[in-house]
Amino acid sequence: MIRTQKYIIYFLIVTSYFLLVSGCKDKVKPGTAEVKRQVVTGVTLAEVHPSQVDEYYETSGTVKAKTISIVASRVMGTVTSVKVKEGDRVHAGQVLMTIDDRDIVQRVKAAEKAVEAAKQNKSLSDITYQRYKNLYDEKAISQQEIDQIETQKKVSDMEYERAMAMLAEAQVNHGFTRITAPISGIITEKKIELGSMAIPGIPILTVEDNSYFRIEANVDERLSGKLKRGMPVDVIIDSIGKQVKGRISEIVPAIDPMSRTFLIKVDLKMPSLKTGIYGKVLIPEGKKESILIPQKAIVEKGQLVGVYVVDNKGITTYRLIKTGKKYGEQIEILSGLSSGEKIIVGGVEKAVDGGIIK
Known part of the structure; x- marks a missing residue:
């Protein structure tokens, strides 16, 4: 038994020796290994350098039509017709809807009758006054009698003017039953339907003049003395991917004590x-020196943002960077790159981390 165990131990020692010798044959001396790198071709390189750029204060806001008209009824009544829907383009004075006018029509007729009666009474008073005036000139009547007739004439004149004013008021109220567009633009909201009751002062339609827009934004109080009306600013509308020029038209002088901003x-x-x-509003504050690179040089890998940097030996390395503001087709680099370094700006889809450019 003991002899068998000796043979087994001897066999294991010999086997371990041969494995050790065979493993050592493949080792190479330090510094003599050659790394095989993938060759990268068809790329464009550029050397980065700092340059002078505009420094902006950035804030955000909401775009609104410059003129937004809230339409409400001036009289109470049932809506008898709706001639527009949301999205329709209208012009100033166009009839948008009508309200039941049967009671107001009767008031107009009554006012017209009152005017006719007042006119007849005025005509009679004028004739009577002229007759009494002739008698007074002939010394046939007293001063008191002519004064009385003259007063009656003045009263009839005022009654006629009062009747005309009441007719004009009735006609104006009748006009309120036809709701018209106050401005030219687009119907953006309709809050009432056919047969509903229109109540004075309650909004029923919204009309926006879409020929001009403006953006309203809150600005930090430190700029309260620096901004002027007519000052040019840049506005970025991300939803349509455009940057447009604008001018400050209004500055609200009151500062919000909670946010320390003004509008x-x-x-x-x-x-x-x-x-x-x-939208974003960019207000110029001066100049600064910064590194800018083309946005097409940026390579995103999941949540990582970086560029391919090329060293003196042509080896590419994917390096993480921190980006800042955009300037047209270029973007500001806050950290990750230094002046004089070379990066791949064209054909980045062909680049690989650890590759070599031939």
């Missing part, structure tokens, strides 16, 4: 916008 309104000449769109 500005920037006019935009861009009819393709819509009320409610989110």
Whole structure:
């Protein structure tokens, strides 16, 4: 038994020796290994350098039509017709809907009758006054009698004017039964339907003038003394991917004590916008030195943002960077790159981390 165990131990020692010797044959000396790198071709390189760029204060706001008219009825009554729907384009003075006018029509007729009666009474008073005036000139009647007739004439004149005013009021009220567009634009909201009761002062339609828009944004109080009306600013509308020029048209002088900001309104000449769109306002504050690279050089890998940097040996390395503001087709680099380094700006889809450019 003991002899068998010796043979087994001897066999294991010999086997371990041969494995050790065979493993050592494949080792190489330090510093002599060659790394095989993938060759990268068809790319464009550029050397990065700092440059002077505009420094902006950035805030956000909401785009609104410059003129938004809330339409409400001036009289109470049942809606008898609705001639528009949301999205329709209308012109100023166009009839949008009508309200039951039967009671007001009767008031107009009554006022017209009152005017006719007052006119007849005025005519009679004029004739009577002229007759008594002739008698007074002939010394046939007393001063008191002519004064009485003259007063009756004045009263009839005032009654006629009062009747005319009541007729005009009735006609104006009748006109209120035809609700018209106060401005030219687009119907953006309709809050009433055929047969519903229109109540004075309750909004029923919204009309927006979509020829001009503006964006309203809150600005930090430190800029309260620096902004002026007419000052140019840049506005970025991310939803449509456009950057437009605007001018500050209004500055609200009151500062909100909670947010420490004040409101500005920037006019935009861009009819393709819509009320409610989110936008960014860039207010120029001066110049600064910064590194800019083309946005097409940026490579995103999941949540990582980086660029391919090329060293003196042509080896590419994917390096993480932190980006800042956009300047047209270029983007600011806050960290990750230094002046004089080379990056791949064209054909980035062909680049690989650890590759070599030949």
